[in-house]
Amino acid sequence: MDPFGSEGELVNIHTAFIQGQYQSVLNDFDASSFSDSNKLPIQVLQYRAQCALGQHDEVISAISDSDAKSTPDLAAVRTYASYLSKPSDAAVTEAKRLAESSSDNLTVQLLAGTVLARSGDPESALQLLQKHQGSLDAVALIVQIHLSQNRTDLAVKEARSARSFAQDALLVNLAESWIGMRQGGDNYQKAFYVFEELAQGPSSASASSLIAQAVSELHMGRIEEAETALNQALALEPENSAAVANKLVLDTIAGKDTAELEKKLTSVDKEHEMLADLAAKREAFQAATAKYNPKFEP
């Protein structure tokens, strides 16, 4: 039986993980209460949750060299954590090595795939991920990589094939919603339904689903509703960089002063892509103005 399947032992912890309820993943599930075969997946999920919470170093130090050697899953986790804490070529090389040696291991696929995709090698990441055996996590990752490459068409294909075998699974819904956010039109509304359902359900709410809800509302021009949702997300996690970044966007649209938020974003995540992007654009602006040579009347 598929341990992640709807009746499997892992379904709840896995769902919590997908819903972004990382604290719940760490606190509400006791590994010892699961059957032996599921101990490792639980461990991996919990490590990933820790990474998502920014506790990379704890994860790295928790996995010993010998563990990493004997278990490719843990090796992948360690590589993943170290890349997230500080992107390095070593980690990428290690990820590539894992991708070579244990390409049929799901954890390796997911985590090494993430590292590869992040390191600017989406092609290898996709190659590795294509080997998955019906894992929705892999599908979701593939969809995201396609989308980040602006290949909505391929993402749609991937999601469609996943829907055919996984029906109405949460991850499929999410992946479709991500795609919908690119397609626009009615799909905004559909995506909103999915995000909202997650964000407003008392058992599924998390900052990240609230942010997703807010983003979808923002795209539909529902600024006030988006603001409400974002503020809820910020109330849950005031340091959440995605929430701050989107709040910054929202305030810009609303015509508010955003200097304060930009400062805040810098303080919570100075490497946030938005900041990098804006800095690059400022430079681009300067470069573009250089072509003009205005004369001023004294």
Place this chain on the structure above:
Amino acid sequence: MTSHPSMLTKFESKSSRAKGIAFHPKRPWILVSLHSSTIQLWDYRMGTLIDRFEEHDGPVRGIDFHKTQPLFVSGGDDYKIKVWSYQTRRCLFTLNGHLDYVRTVFFHHELPWIISSSDDQTIRIWNWQNRSLICTMTGHNHYTMCAQFHPKEDLVVSASLDQSVRVWDISGLRKKHSAPTSMSFEDQISRANQNQADMFGNTDAVVKFVLEGHDRGVNWVAFHPTLPLIVSAGDDRLVKLWRMSETKAWEVDTCRGHFQNASACLFHPHQDLILSVGEDKTIRVWDLNRRTSVQSFKRENDRFWVIAAHPEINLFAAGHDNGVMVFKLERERPASAVYQSNLFFITKEKHVRSYDFTKNVESPSMLSLKKLGNPWIPPRTLSYNPAERSILVTTPAEAGTYEMMSLPRDASGAVEPTSTHRGTGSAAVFVARNRFAVFNSQNQQIDIKDLQNTTTKTIKPPAGTTDMVFGGTGCLLLITPTHVYLYDIQQKKQLAELAVTGVKYVVWSADGLHAALLSKHNVTIVNKSLEQISTLHETIRIKSACWDDAGVLLYSTLNHIKYALMNGDNGIVRTLEHVVYLVRVKGRSVYCLDRAAKPKVLTIDPTEYRFKLALVKRHYDEMLNIIKTSSLVGQSIISYLQKKGYPEIALQFVQDPQTRFELAIECGNLDVAVEMAKQLDRPQLWQRLSTEALAHGNHQVVEMTYQKLRNFDKLSFLYLSTGDQGKLNRMAKIAEHRGDMTSRFQNSIYLGDVQGRIEMLKEVDQYPLAYLTAKSHGLDEECQAILEASGLTEEEITLPTVGKPVSPPKAVAPTFKANWPVKSSGASSFEKALMADGDETAVADTNGFAEEDLLGEEEAAPGTGAIDEAEDDDAAAGWDMGDDAVPEVEDDFVNVESAEAGAGGSEADLWARNSPLAADHAAAGSFDSAMNLLNRQVGAVNFKPLEARFLEIYQATRTYLPANPGMPPLVNYVRRTLNETDSRKVLPLIPRDLESVLVNEIASGKNAMKANKLEDGVTYFKKALHLLLVNAVTSPSEVQEAQAAIRQASQYILAMSIELERRKIVGSATDISSFSDDKKKRILELSAYFTVPDMEPQHQTLALFSAMNFANKNKQMGSVLNFANALIERGTNAKFKETARKMKAIAERSPTDPIEIEFDTFGEFDICGASYTPIYAGEASVASPFSGVKYHTKYKGTVCKIDDVAAIGAPSSGLRLTV
């Protein structure tokens, strides 16, 4: 057969055996005649016994209300027929004649007749106006059990224990008793003949048909209201249906089912149904067309004797051994659901329709649910799924059935739904986009099903659950008779419970944060966590509720629409004539469904509850607005405010000085209290005011009140305690003046005025005391004088030992100079709001533009001048795309689908392709091309000021969606084309649209002008120019508006710059006489030029006024005259005009300018934006392609000083703002 759930008992009474029942045609009343000789009048709606009538001797079997008159008739076992007035509550008269029990009595529908049937085997017709028997119909040869008039024709039907039913023709009777003039000779002949025709001497009523078929006595018979049908019930346990034509009548069919004597029967007034009751303790409902049993209802112990139908509404009453029950056959509440601006509902014909609140349009039928459940049982609930556009309908038929089906895209008539999913369940509701919950009350189980109708989860509800409704996203509310539970489907656990009894309906607010739980007589408001917020009780049955957008619950009872606030306050909004089911409130409109399932819009006045809501939420501005715009003044609102502890607000409503005084005292607003007391000037009020003021320590008011009350003693003491010696002296004088010795004495003590005291004592011949006083203060001379005056010597007087004289205490602090510092309690924020509102003019006055405090209010509506003169820039719209040289146009659009791998272009790239607008290119991040476009369109060269705007747009169009953990968020692109999916048409959102620039920057700029903050003004207007330069609007009319705004902003900047330039030269000097002539001339010119740019009239007025004053100060009387004239002609401010007139009078004496300036009032000229000198008509000039401001030709090629962006005189194609 089991009892049927859809028979709804509305009222039950307990009494002895009920033999007769009658509904009042209009009021919610029934008359019940009892075996115990009593007649009861019940209000079945309220459940109260209104009256009892007890004059019959023995059982009363027949009873009927008159249709229009306040009368009713009864017939009893005392052989008597009595006619009663329920107004005077007494029997008017008795009709005697029957020789045995009277079984039934009925009024005729139009004639003043009563028909009665009796055990004496006769049927009699009586005229109740002249109280006479007009016809006796004989023929039955056993007890006649029932006789009724036909509702339209001149027919009577009767039933008898002789096993027959007879139909009688009474047209003869009508003829006889109608006006005699209408009777012709022939009629008389024929009637005479008829007379002979009847062997019993009965001429007026003849038997038309005798219907035989019952095997036993017939107990009841009734006509169909419209069809030629008769139904009868007999002791053979059968209900028989008969049909008649003009010439014959025959038995149609028999309804078999009663297993005891059938007592009574009737036709349903509106539906094709027959209802019958019997001694087998059942009420049975039959299908008229098929004669099959539709439903039946059984009582445990009571045999039924009689049944009656309400003539108008869907109500029936049945009398049994222990009283009466009033019931409905079916729920009349139409199943409905509201989603956004649409109502979905099921009509009486079981068609699904929708209703659009915004358009007030009802759609044609979309689906027909004819096949759902039993044809006689309407669906109970409807749940709508907007994501799938499907509905879930439940019906109580077949022990509960649900069916899910999709709504067609377009309503094309009542078609049968195509693909449906159905199953068993008593309640079903969508809980998510793709899930619904089904509750089965029999096995107490809730199934969560997906859209394919397969169960994905099963939940065991709390014991005794009776109903299940939506409970917010992912949750259900489970209802038991005593509790409501909030149940989370995902976690499969109960989140909360609340003890509320008998909840029948739950209504969620639009934001999903609150719900109203409706019981029969209670409304409980809860939040989404099922925490009770408030509850209220209604004596009248609550029917429905809905939330308004502001969080006010409107609910309907049987006869009212009422409101409830979150704090439980409630009140009546309007009365209702018929029951309605509220579905939505919007503004003054309440949308509802009536019992015929027709959407209706009722108008309400929401003022009262809005006001109360604003009060509760402390939205004083809104309250103020309500007070101003509506006539919400009344005792009720005042007492409400007082009761709720807002006397200070109530104060604002009241005009009546007495009430105002009371309220002012209550809220400690002494100012108002003083004002009112002055108006009323009554000692009592001053008295109360003094007490209150004293408590406040406001001794100035106290002083005033004492003065008003002429309370001299208290005044003196007050002055003493506040240390006001001066006033105390005056009090002493007053006392002297009044000749009030005690007061003089007192005052002199307070003052420590020994001399005065002695004088006073002497005056009243109290020489001993005077002496004593003088002595004790050591005033020996005075002593001597007194002794002499009284002719005594010192030796003759024996004195007690006198101690040291005591001087009165003196106040240490000069309290009298000021009141005690008092906490400002009077001005609540509400009052402040009120005050601010009233003082608008005062605020405007402080704008500090001119030194003279003359700048009054200039509230003229924004002038249209600027817009009138806006250049016709339509030409810009004429430029086609080609001229703007969009880098790539549609034809070389690359379809990314064709490539199999590799990265594609982002949406941002598409924007740049899809649009010729600089703003869209900026959003795309293609700053290069954006600048290129601006350069071509408006000759822009200096982009530095636009950097913030470019980045703002760029930044507003990218959101960050967190996706897989560990991966960077997905960047998505915010569009302004929300419904567009064609990649060749998508365009980015541009923040700060035209509207926002107009209401923020432009408005602020104008305010800065008014407030004389010109530097700020220039900043605002420049910001506005830059925002508008890089922007996108939707329509040509908006383009014009934007162009007008650009021009206006430019003119303001020009004007302000001129004035700033002048100030720069003048510096802080107040007098310009020290400057050189050149400078003087320049200064005066600038002051004059300030009036030239095209500003709104009220601002031009300011410029003119300032120029006039400035000229006046510098004795430029010629200019003064010019400006004064211009002001008088164009000024918008009365005060200014007044001043101008005065100035003009002075200036006209010698209208010359000592310093000649270059300013021609009558000539047409522009001001150069760089040199601030005139450019006369015809003179060569260049303009900025963006701001349109003109310059002398020497400035060509430099950056415009007004807009800071465009190169003056550069070639341009015109700014594009729409795609």
